[in-house]
Amino acid sequence: QAAKATGPYGRPLAVPAARKLARELGLELTAVAGSGPHGRIRVEDVRRAAEASAPAAAEPPSAPAP
Amino acid sequence: TQNLTMVQAINQALEQALENDERVLLFGEDVGKMGGVFRASDGLQGRFGEARVFDTPLAESGIVGFAVGIALAGFRPVAEVQFAGFLYPALDQILSHVGRYRHRTRGRYSLPLVVRAPYGGGVHTPEQHADSPEGLLAHTPGVKVVIPSNPERAKGLLLAAVADPDPVFFLEAIKLYRSVRAAVPTSPYTHPLGKARVVREGGAATLLCYGGMVEVCEKAAEVAQAEGVALEVLDLETLVPLDTEAVLASVRKTGRAVVVYEAMRTGGFGAEVAARIAEEAIDSLQAPVLRVAGWDSPYPPFSSIEHHYRPNAKRVLEAVETLLRF
Amino acid sequence: TQNLTMVQAINQALEQALENDERVLLFGEDVGKMGGVFRASDGLQGRFGEARVFDTPLAESGIVGFAVGIALAGFRPVAEVQFAGFLYPALDQILSHVGRYRHRTRGRYSLPLVVRAPYGGGVHTPEQHADSPEGLLAHTPGVKVVIPSNPERAKGLLLAAVADPDPVFFLEAIKLYRSVRAAVPTSPYTHPLGKARVVREGGAATLLCYGGMVEVCEKAAEVAQAEGVALEVLDLETLVPLDTEAVLASVRKTGRAVVVYEAMRTGGFGAEVAARIAEEAIDSLQAPVLRVAGWDSPYPPFSSIEHHYRPNAKRVLEAVETLLRF
Amino acid sequence: METLAYLSDEGIPKGNLPFDDDDLVRGYRALRRARFWDERASVLQRQGKLGVYPPYRGQEAAQVGTMLAFEPSDWLVPSYRESAAALTHGLPLATLILYWRAHPAGWRFPEGVNILPFYVPIATQLPQAVGLAHALRLRGAQNGSQPIVATFVGDGGTSEGDFHEALNFASVFEAPAVFIVQNNGWAISVPTTRQMKTKRVAARAAGYEMPGVTVDGNDLLAVWKVAQEAVARAREGGGPTLIEAMTYRVAPHTTSDDPSRYRTEEEAASWIGRDPVKRMRTALAHLTLWDDAQEEALLEELRAELEAAVREADDAPTPAPEEIVEHVFETMTPDQLRAWEVLRERA
Amino acid sequence: METLAYLSDEGIPKGNLPFDDDDLVRGYRALRRARFWDERASVLQRQGKLGVYPPYRGQEAAQVGTMLAFEPSDWLVPSYRESAAALTHGLPLATLILYWRAHPAGWRFPEGVNILPFYVPIATQLPQAVGLAHALRLRGAQNGSQPIVATFVGDGGTSEGDFHEALNFASVFEAPAVFIVQNNGWAISVPTTRQMKTKRVAARAAGYEMPGVTVDGNDLLAVWKVAQEAVARAREGGGPTLIEAMTYRVAPHTTSDDPSRYRTEEEAASWIGRDPVKRMRTALAHLTLWDDAQEEALLEELRAELEAAVREADDAPTPAPEEIVEHVFETMTPDQLRAWEVLRERA
Ligand SMILES: Cc1ncc(C[n+]2csc(CCOP(=O)(O)OP(=O)(O)O)c2C)c(N)n1
Ligand SMILES: Cc1ncc(C[n+]2csc(CCOP(=O)(O)OP(=O)(O)O)c2C)c(N)n1
Numbered sequence A: 001q002a003a004k005a006t007g008p009y010g011r012p013l014a015v016p017a018a019r020k021l022a023r024e025l026g027l028e029l030t031a032v033a034g035s036g037p038h039g040r041i042r043v044e045d046v047r048r049a050a051e052a053s054a055p056a057a058a059e060p061p062s063a064p065a066p
Numbered sequence B, C: 001t002q003n004l005t006m007v008q009a010i011n012q013a014l015e016q017a018l019e020n021d022e023r024v025l026l027f028g029e030d031v032g033k034m035g036g037v038f039r040a041s042d043g044l045q046g047r048f049g050e051a052r053v054f055d056t057p058l059a060e061s062g063i064v065g066f067a068v069g070i071a072l073a074g075f076r077p078v079a080e081v082q083f084a085g086f087l088y089p090a091l092d093q094i095l096s097h098v099g100r101y102r103h104r105t106r107g108r109y110s111l112p113l114v115v116r117a118p119y120g121g122g123v124h125t126p127e128q129h130a131d132s133p134e135g136l137l138a139h140t141p142g143v144k145v146v147i148p149s150n151p152e153r154a155k156g157l158l159l160a161a162v163a164d165p166d167p168v169f170f171l172e173a174i175k176l177y178r179s180v181r182a183a184v185p186t187s188p189y190t191h192p193l194g195k196a197r198v199v200r201e202g203g204a205a206t207l208l209c210y211g212g213m214v215e216v217c218e219k220a221a222e223v224a225q226a227e228g229v230a231l232e233v234l235d236l237e238t239l240v241p242l243d244t245e246a247v248l249a250s251v252r253k254t255g256r257a258v259v260v261y262e263a264m265r266t267g268g269f270g271a272e273v274a275a276r277i278a279e280e281a282i283d284s285l286q287a288p289v290l291r292v293a294g295w296d297s298p299y300p301p302f303s304s305i306e307h308h309y310r311p312n313a314k315r316v317l318e319a320v321e322t323l324l325r326f
Numbered sequence D, E: 001m002e003t004l005a006y007l008s009d010e011g012i013p014k015g016n017l018p019f020d021d022d023d024l025v026r027g028y029r030a031l032r033r034a035r036f037w038d039e040r041a042s043v044l045q046r047q048g049k050l051g052v053y054p055p056y057r058g059q060e061a062a063q064v065g066t067m068l069a070f071e072p073s074d075w076l077v078p079s080y081r082e083s084a085a086a087l088t089h090g091l092p093l094a095t096l097i098l099y100w101r102a103h104p105a106g107w108r109f110p111e112g113v114n115i116l117p118f119y120v121p122i123a124t125q126l127p128q129a130v131g132l133a134h135a136l137r138l139r140g141a142q143n144g145s146q147p148i149v150a151t152f153v154g155d156g157g158t159s160e161g162d163f164h165e166a167l168n169f170a171s172v173f174e175a176p177a178v179f180i181v182q183n184n185g186w187a188i189s190v191p192t193t194r195q196m197k198t199k200r201v202a203a204r205a206a207g208y209e210m211p212g213v214t215v216d217g218n219d220l221l222a223v224w225k226v227a228q229e230a231v232a233r234a235r236e237g238g239g240p241t242l243i244e245a246m247t248y249r250v251a252p253h254t255t256s257d258d259p260s261r262y263r264t265e266e267e268a269a270s271w272i273g274r275d276p277v278k279r280m281r282t283a284l285a286h287l288t289l290w291d292d293a294q295e296e297a298l299l300e301e302l303r304a305e306l307e308a309a310v311r312e313a314d315d316a317p318t319p320a321p322e323e324i325v326e327h328v329f330e331t332m333t334p335d336q337l338r339a340w341e342v343l344r345e346r347a
């Protein structure tokens, strides 16, 4: 079971491509479990999380938070 | 403390270095009677005599090679090259020797020398007087590169450079020489080489900069602050050895980085900073690592348009906006 | 076609350049009677005479400055600097003039000159004969930098460099001079400057490399292939102007990048490549952008351990593994 | 080593002059024109109508005298202080003004004007001048005459390695080049005595098997004559010559220099007595070739020329920001093109 | 310019010799030792027991003769071909062997041996030698005597800008330095005649107000004498001297060079007749100071010395990969430390 990943500053650790996919799918990374070393979120993790919460994915993507 | 410009702070550092260590010698073109074209050595020949503060012939390779020999004899030469763009004739000495001496002799000899040179643009100097060659020096094994951004730091870093057991290139932004005054402690003090300095804390993005670009980034940060965006400004100060930990810590915190430098963009030292972030902090990045730098051209000698070459706060803020919108 | 080593291919390119364009002149230290220390100009003085192929005094600043003057008169000088580590005395001419001439004269003068120099390690040369200064040249505004990785490319790129209207630095990996033979078309042909070349396609990660590192990356890719991992190998060939589109396209496809170069890591050209990826392909990255490069030291003149300096396939594969595990 | 001079310090001819009357007048006119521009340049600079400018006051004879010996088809490779040499060799005044305004239009010298740019990095132009001279020789005579090269360097500049490399290349290749050292006593604040131990730079020529001549650099005729000999030698395949013109930088190093930091006014004043323009005018007056009316007419001409040139310079289009990235390569790189577009929007 | 020589081409003394018998024998022994090493070096190299090596055969007198005039407290700043000079100035043979094996232990010359490294980038050591000399002078006499500097450069090296900058600095600062140009006819494949137009590099000294002497570089005694004079001058504050030793590189440029590409065997052979070792031995025999038995005894000594040195060199510990990143700075950077750890695992 993948760990819940937060970096030292409270944000999840994620590779940029995973961030991008999450952005596109409107997923919050905090809701994604990372399977990489140190609980890092990979692209597959975002995909898996998206499939698990399929309805959410139907929602329009939220605006990027500055 | 005294209220000093950067060039005055440097002058004071040189004076105290000469005073506190008999091994320190100061030389270069016009550093003696004239006190340097920017007056960095003003009054020093008068005070310490021609044996310790002197003019050399006009030959930069000769000056740096001469400094190497002087350092080998146990002195601590502080050479001035009149403008950083005139370090080029000395690059052979620097690349072939200054950076290799300790390595080649397996530690038998070290070269505790300092080469100071004014660098950078912004003040309508003639051609080649506005170059920023720190990237060339930073890619030279065995030499340290230090670039202060204000009077107080300049003094402490220069005194540290003189005390350092290895060769240090100390570049001074011409733009900052007289444009700011700040409180500088009167007695000698040092700031350690190899440490970056958080100029301003913030969480939205990190601006990574040094020398003449620090005030540009501070200005950008002030403007952003007024709009409610808190930018962190990190002054690298020592490019070699780079304080990678400080860079990474800040970028991991903010997740966004803009590297700002005034040298030509391609191959500049900012590329190294960006590469280190991409190498070691990728999973914290919320956005690309952007660079705001000089364009891929010589620094233009054309005074009415030269200010379009150097990064300014507006360009930095545009980059920040790109990051925040990403 | 003929089966040629890289140095033979270069010799043929020089011969055809001299043959097809009367404006081409070849000179440098020992290029005449001796035909160059690596025989790159073997036989050319005999064939084209001492006016077109000649030795110069031993002075690299003089050689490059001389080449500038010759180019200004409408000739097409091809100068050899005996080893890239001896470009250093000429860096002033290069930084101050070669790269600035067109800019400074607003296009009135161009400098269609080529400077060739053998570079890089791997063959137990004496001190400073194994340097890789491409990063210094690439940070010089106004000069192009080309580094071929095999005989066929070397010939086509060199003929393109000679025909180019701007100054080109053409670095030739000593390690490759005689180690490989390949089919090289006998008639003259050119490969365009500014284009990267996909040496090998793959989807798992991109290895970005040039010159002597291309064979290292190909070897790594072969080993990986045997384990079922398909690596893409991109030979940059022209560092300036860099084919950024090709770099980005490959990295966007694979999501993983390792930049491989043998110069000292800090400030090397690989930092520029990594920075561009971090700037423009961040969204595609599945892992950090790693660099496998020379260590932060001079290239060691100590022959029994020097091979530990240059990147090899093993180090490249370790980086790939890190990326795949990330 | 002897120093050739035809005029006394006051300007009285020491004997027969090796120039005919027309030449004497032509030489003086060129000299006076050089002085006129230099005087006005400093004024324009103070008015903010010129950037930093390196005056050549006191060195007019060294520069003008040299260039009078050359043909327009020859090449001039100057350093930064050679505005007078450039004017004499045909650089339009308006271009010169734009150059010192740091306006891009002044940096592109017109076609047909065989002058390379003013060079800032000291002595670096010398090996280039030799390459150019060698290439001209390879190309051979044009319209029956071999084009050659004149190149200048200061006493300070002789300390740079490139000075030596250039002289050596020139002698080895027998390049048709004439090197003129303007020994003006100073390199910014460093006197020649601390720049070199030798009293005569020309003494270095022997080390290259090259003729070396020291000449009174404040005597137009002596410089001109010596240059003529060097020119004839170079043109006929006799190789390079080193000319050392002993002169003095009466003015500050540049308009931003303050010489009071490093020298006394008396020293400079002592050289004003040997002013090259005054000496030549005295000589002409002595020979009854020139009077006050002629002088006034010439000044009138020069004023008109300057006014027209200033007007022309003023009319040059305002430089556009994107010019910064133009002309780096023949074809812009993608990065430069992007920069160009960004800069264009700023205009 | 005259070339000083005390011995005929065959080695017969031309008159009274300015050295006493002990010195003559001491000089010959040093010379013979230098020859011995050079011969063995090429053998060792062919056996793969040495890396690329630049032989100095034929130049022993130039190097040994020079260094005989210096004290151990003086400094030697060599180029890459000065193994003989270094041996004479006290570099242990084992260190020299390790140096040419490119073994790190050979690159750290022992404390107390005042020799800077062999330099590859041509002529770059010269300004450093001047800085060192100037600094020694600032420091002043040590144990009653002013330490000074000897530095070497080849005919090819005289073309580099640093040669000129160094001579100029030396003369301006009156540095106690002795410059020795080994004019050995060749810079790899380029003959001196294409390197410079002058026949005598020593002629350049005048341009720096410095004494310049040309000496028969294959005559140990002439070199020694000339060096003694230069040494005395430097030591007493008389400033630098340029010595040009006319000699010949009998061997290939390095062990990887093939001179048949650019010169005839006859040319080299003609110089073997003037072999400096043979000449000196002939002179000693002529003076009845040396016989075959003494020669054989000396060779025995030298063989033993070499054997011991080779053994010592063989015993040097195998270099470890991590030595690559050691000694770049006094303290490793974090990056270097990481590299050090990676490299350590490879050992
Ligand atoms: C390589 C280089 N170093 C330093 C400078 C700064 N600089 C400009 S002019 C000058 C003095 C030049 O003296 P000299 O060669 O005698 O020429 P002059 O100014 O007297 O005409 C110096 C040091 C420069 N332009 N280039
Ligand atoms: C700056 C530099 N350029 C080129 C070389 C390559 N190189 C090594 S030795 C040599 C010739 C040197 O000739 P010379 O100075 O006469 O010395 P010699 O070999 O005769 O002792 C050359 C060109 C070098 N080592 N350094």
Ligand SMILES: [Mg+2]
Binding pocket: B061, B089, C061, C089, D161, D162, E161, E162
């Ligand atoms: Mg030089």
Ligand SMILES: [Mg+2]
Binding pocket: D154, D155, D156, D182, D183, D184, D185, D186, D187, D188, D249
């Ligand atoms: Mg001067």
Ligand SMILES: [Mg+2]
Binding pocket: E154, E155, E156, E182, E183, E184, E185, E186, E187, E188, E249
């Ligand atoms: Mg030689």
